[in-house]
Amino acid sequence: MMLAQPLDLTNLGSAVGSSTAKAATAQTDATATQDRFLKLLVAQLNNQDPMNPMDNAQMTTQMTQINTVSGIQQLNETLKGMASQFGLMQSLQGTSLIGREALVAGTQFGFDGTVGKAAFRIDGPASSVQVDVLDKAGGVIDTMDFGALTAGQHSFNWDGTGIDPTRVAGFKVRAANGGQPVNATSYSRLTVTSTGLNNGAMSLQLQDGRSLAYDQVSSFM
Secondary structure, eight states: OOOOOOOOOOHHHHHHHHHHTOOOOOGGSSSHHHHHHHHHHHHHHHBBBBBSOOOOOHHHHHHHHHHHHHHHHHHHHHHHHHHHHHHHHHHHHHHHHHEEEEEEESSEEESSSSEEEEEEESSEEEEEEEEEETTSSSSSEEEEEEEEEEEEEEEEEEETOOGGGGGGEEEEEEETTEEEEEOOOEEEEEEEEEEEOOOOOEEEEEEEOOOOGGGGGOOOO
């Protein structure tokens, strides 16, 4: 039988890509794909029309196709290996965070019944900074006076000895400079109790029972 048209590898490339995505059998690996290509190419050369043989450009095109298919498959395998290694690195990184304090945007204390921990950031220097500890009704349980502070991040501990933890709702920062308010951002300061991977992304379990993605944490202390 005479084959006048060059070999079409479009379906072959699609089949290889699909098989790779589904982690199919060894018949779809790079070596098997090349073997199939060479067998088909030899069959085409043996049966080509001697009056219209395949030219060098057609041969080059088909060799490029098979190299592309094999290259994509090898790239997929390399990416799988890199993803696996990245997951292991994340797990190792996560274990080093256990016991450290995570700063998360919010106004809740990391309160263990004795000491309340939190932090805040002020956008500019302030001549007067105060922090009110609030109950669940919005009332003030206690007030801490920090005096004058420079711009930037500041952490603090509140002595809540004798205070029922169920009463404590959070805190509010009041900062001013020369009578003009200074913007302040509040952060909960919570101990990391455990870590894990969720769909390939690191997650952190905090002392208040919350589970947060790694990128939801502003910084660690």
